[in-house]
Structure formats: structure tokens, C-alpha cells
Amino acid sequence: MMDRINFYNRDLETLDRDRLRELQDERLRLLMKEVAANRFYQEKFRSAGIDFAAVRAFEDLKTLPFTTKSELVEQQETYPPFGHLLTYELSRYRYFHQTSGTTGRPLKWLDTEESWDCWARCWGQVYRGAGVSEDDIVFCAFSFGPYISHWVAITGAWHIGAMCVSGGGMNSEQRLHALLDNRCTVLVCTPTYALHLAEVADHQGIDLRSSAVRISIHAGEPGASVPNVKRRIEESWGSKCFDHAGATEVGAWAYDCEVPDGAIHLNELEFIFEVIDPASGEPVEEGERGELVVTNLSRPGMPVLRYRTGDLVEMTAEACDCGRGLARIKGGVHGRADDMMIVRGVNLYPSAMDNIIRSLPHIVEYEVEVRRVAGLDDLLIKIETGGPSFEETHRAILEAFRAQLNIRVSVEQAPDGSLPRYEFKARRYKRVAEDE
Ligand SMILES: [Zn+2]
Incomplete structure (x- = not known):
């Protein structure tokens, strides 16, 4: 194991596979108790003839029907504004966000205080996995609209004690200057935007390699795990580039570590993962390409069970040199089945x-x-x-x-x-x- 590796919670992240599965099963049982009050899943389970109490372990998940994004969208169209997707009374929710709606109607998603803590932990792992500490200053190059990614990136940075500079309400030149003037050490944005900022800097005669930025963290597109995109970002910024993956309705479900082998970790502490053949819905062999299916364990207020992400991945449970016991996806997300x-x-x-x-x-x-x-x-x-x-x-x-x-x-x-x-x-x- 490399001693320079950073962890968010070393004990949990280095659990062995058996212990990890036990922890997931334990949390799945707790989740089922809560979700029994969720109308959407009550109806879904009733028509499939499934009893919440019968779902006690990973193996039982296979008996559940998948959840799809179109079902969630349809819920909100039929029963506006939130569908029957809320487990609790509305007053218990505090955070409102919506998806960008690039592949259809925007989906509205609510979080309780407890599920927001899950976001903070997940992003804590994203940052710590990349080696970010309380000594860092994080620049979030986002517009801070109603999209969750912006707010969780800030929340996670605060959670690990890092200072945050918001790039909201600025154009690219202004962002570049805010980042340089405040000596930010970490850049968070899409891979595309990191390259665009580099282009703007180039036009202005600014050499980003001499800036304080030492780490960049990306999501929203597969780019940071695409070798030549990663290399380009690292060359133009003189920094180390890290990938992570997430979705509004699921959570921040994968994060990178400092082992540069092109694989990123699945956050099995907060989610359960399956990989299926998109056509048949049957599980694929370990290492084979398939669609990622996720159950989030820590957002019972607006849960997704066996959610089809549409993301194509190759999962492996082989040990990583960083010491984490969490499974990985090789090459990050390869793209979406519908892309x-x-x-x-x-x-x-x-x-x-x-x-x-x-x-x-x-x-x-x-x-x-x-x-x-x-x-x-x-x-x-x-x-x-x-x-x-x-x-x-x-x-x-x-x-x-x-x-x-x-x-x-x-x-x-x-x-x-x-x-x-x-x-x-x-x-x-x-x-x-x-x-x-
Ligand atoms: Zn690792």
C-alpha cells in the first residue's frame, strides 16, 4: 500500500469484500423499513407481488423490478410537482434541485438533512481520494443554477474543511482571474470546461502551469477517464486530473484515487451496484461491459432502488494499490447506452x-x-x-x-x-x- 494515499474514512474504505457486503445488507434492511412508507415503491412492489420485509440482503435485490428515469419523470408529470416519490411529509425536506433536462423533462429532486449529509460524505471521499485537504482552496467553475452538482461540490469542500471560491455569475475570463487572484489550488468543473478555460488563458498569454492549481476534479462527462482528454487537461494546467461520477437522482456514486491506472472506485459504502446486460436485464460476468444499476442506501426520503443509470461500465472487484476494498470501474464511465x-x-x-x-x-x-x-x-x-x-x-x-x-x-x-x-x-x- 502506498503511504501517501489519502482517505476520507480509512476503516470503512479498506473493509474487505465480505465485511462490506454485510454492511450493505444491514443498511439495505434499514432502507427497506423506511421505504415501506413510499407510495411510488408501495405501488411498484404491490404490482410485482413483493413484500418490503422480504428484501434482507444483496441476493434479494434481484427479485425487485428495475426503476427507470422515465418512470420518475412520469410520476412528476402525473402527480406534480414531485410525484409520489417522497417517503416523508414535505416539511422534512430542505434542499430542492432539478436536472438539466438535456435528455427530456427536468426531474425535480428533494433532499432531507440526512440525505444531504450523504452527499457531503460522498464528496468528502471524492476530495480526499484526490488528495485535497483543509489547506486547499477549491474553485468551483459553475454557474450555480438549480443543478445539484454545483451545490454538492461546495458542500463537500466545506465538509472536509477546505475553503471554496464560487465561480457563479462570471464569464470565463472573470473565472480565470478569480481562480488565479485567490491562488486556488483545486479546480472543479466538467472536463470540457477545463479545456475551454485553458484555451481562454492561452489567448490571454497566461501560463496555467505556473498557477497554484495542483488538482482538478471532473464529472458530468466521461472525459477525465478518457486518456487523451486527461493528458490534455494535465498538460495545460500542470495539475493532476481526477474523475468522479454522479447523478442528481442517485448521488455521487464513484470517485478516483491516487493510483493512476485509469479505474475509479464505486462508493459501496453508500450504494449497492449491479451491472446488467442492457437488453436482457441479466447480470454480466465481472469485468464485462454492461449497464450500471444502482440502489442508494442513504437517501430514503427520495430513494431509487435498482435504478438503471444508462451508464456503460466494466466493474472489477480486484484489489487496488491504494488499499481500498471498494470495487472499481475500469476506464470510468464508457458512455451512455443511448449515446x-x-x-x-x-x-x-x-x-x-x-x-x-x-x-x-x-x-x-x-x-x-x-x-x-x-x-x-x-x-x-x-x-x-x-x-x-x-x-x-x-x-x-x-x-x-x-x-x-x-x-x-x-x-x-x-x-x-x-x-x-x-x-x-x-x-x-x-x-x-x-x-x-
Ligand atoms: Zn484505489
Whole structure:
């Protein structure tokens, strides 16, 4: 075990697998007692013929039906504003947030004081896992809207005793100056936005590698576990880049450690995880790619049981050199099942394309379109290269896509600054209408 490793709670994070399962089962029984008062799950269990008291251990979970996001959205449409998703009286809830609604209607999500503590612990693990301490100053480069990620990032930093500087109500230049002026040591934002800030700094002649930032923590997109995106962030900031994963309705369910092997830990202290074949719903073998299904143990006020995240992962319970007993997902989240593009019979994931495009040094920003040309699917990559390097980059993209994904693509030069820049989750991949 490496002695420089940081923990949030060493005793719990290093539990062996058997002890961990016992702890999860114990917490699952407590959860079931609370959730028995939840109308949504009462109805769901009743129609499946399941008794709450019969769910006593991990193995019993398999008897429960999955919960999907569309069910949650439908609840809130049918019984506005919150659906029958609340276990307790409304007065017990204190924190309101909603999803960005990029894949449909925004989902409203409420937390009690107790479930907010769960967020603080989870983010405590995210920060401590990356080596953040009370000596650090954290810069949160967010707009602080109703999205939960912004508020939990701040809450978690306060929880471990770190000072926080909010980047709300600022444009990118102002954020950059706030971060530098206050000598922030930790940057929290999406991977896309870390690269965008680096681009802005470059235009202003600022060398971020000489800034105080030593750690960056990212979520919202797979980027920080995509090797070439991670490398680019680390090179432009001169810092160490860490990934984590979470969702409003689930929680902050995965976090990185200081072992740079490209895998991140599943937070099995607060959640139970399963990986299934998205088509059949059956469990996959350990290490095989499948859809992550999560049960959160610490948010009984608005719980999700066997929730289908849509995130594609490869889970392993092999020991990590950091000493944590928690299982890991190799390469982070590979993307979402519904993000996959099929072009001329080839299955393409945005994270795989991102990894190729980010390996090429001159690409400042890009966008990918799937369009129909003469009755055939065509993948068009629009790139900004900042001028004379276009021809060379063009050739390199064609070659890399052919070699790594076995597909021929079209490449187009976009004028500098013409492609959209993103503060939050990037939307670089789209399918356009027939024969445009
Ligand atoms: Zn580890």
C-alpha cells in the first residue's frame, strides 16, 4: 500500500469484500423499513407481488423490478410537482434541485438533512481520494443554477474543511482571474470546461502551469477517464486530473484515487451496484461491459432502488494499490447506452471518438455530425485548428479513425471560434436530418 494515499474514512474504505457486503445488507434492511412508507415503491412492489420485509440482503435485490428515469419523470408529470416519490411529509425536506433536462423533462429532486449529509460524505471521499485537504482552496467553475452538482461540490469542500471560491455569475475570463487572484489550488468543473478555460488563458498569454492549481476534479462527462482528454487537461494546467461520477437522482456514486491506472472506485459504502446486460436485464460476468444499476442506501426520503443509470461500465472487484476494498470501474464511465451511434454498421461511442480527436495536438474544438449522404450514413467531424495546421490534422484524423475504429470519416475546417463552447455538459455529437 502506498503511504501517501489519502482517505476520507480509512476503516470503512479498506473493509474487505465480505465485511462490506454485510454492511450493505444491514443498511439495505434499514432502507427497506423506511421505504415501506413510499407510495411510488408501495405501488411498484404491490404490482410485482413483493413484500418490503422480504428484501434482507444483496441476493434479494434481484427479485425487485428495475426503476427507470422515465418512470420518475412520469410520476412528476402525473402527480406534480414531485410525484409520489417522497417517503416523508414535505416539511422534512430542505434542499430542492432539478436536472438539466438535456435528455427530456427536468426531474425535480428533494433532499432531507440526512440525505444531504450523504452527499457531503460522498464528496468528502471524492476530495480526499484526490488528495485535497483543509489547506486547499477549491474553485468551483459553475454557474450555480438549480443543478445539484454545483451545490454538492461546495458542500463537500466545506465538509472536509477546505475553503471554496464560487465561480457563479462570471464569464470565463472573470473565472480565470478569480481562480488565479485567490491562488486556488483545486479546480472543479466538467472536463470540457477545463479545456475551454485553458484555451481562454492561452489567448490571454497566461501560463496555467505556473498557477497554484495542483488538482482538478471532473464529472458530468466521461472525459477525465478518457486518456487523451486527461493528458490534455494535465498538460495545460500542470495539475493532476481526477474523475468522479454522479447523478442528481442517485448521488455521487464513484470517485478516483491516487493510483493512476485509469479505474475509479464505486462508493459501496453508500450504494449497492449491479451491472446488467442492457437488453436482457441479466447480470454480466465481472469485468464485462454492461449497464450500471444502482440502489442508494442513504437517501430514503427520495430513494431509487435498482435504478438503471444508462451508464456503460466494466466493474472489477480486484484489489487496488491504494488499499481500498471498494470495487472499481475500469476506464470510468464508457458512455451512455443511448449515446451510441451506429454508422455503417460500426458502433461508435462519443468517449472513443473523443479519445482519438483529443490525441491530435492542434484541435481546439470540434463537433461530430452523423448525416445521410447519397443514402449512406456519413460521419462529419468539424474542427477548429487555429489556422495552418488543418491539412496535417485532417490527414491525421482520417488515419486514426481508419486504424482505430475502422471507419472512413469526413473532416471539415470550422472558422476559429465558430463552434459552440460549453460551460457545463458538452453536446458535440448529433445526428442531422436526412440528406442535408
Ligand atoms: Zn484505489
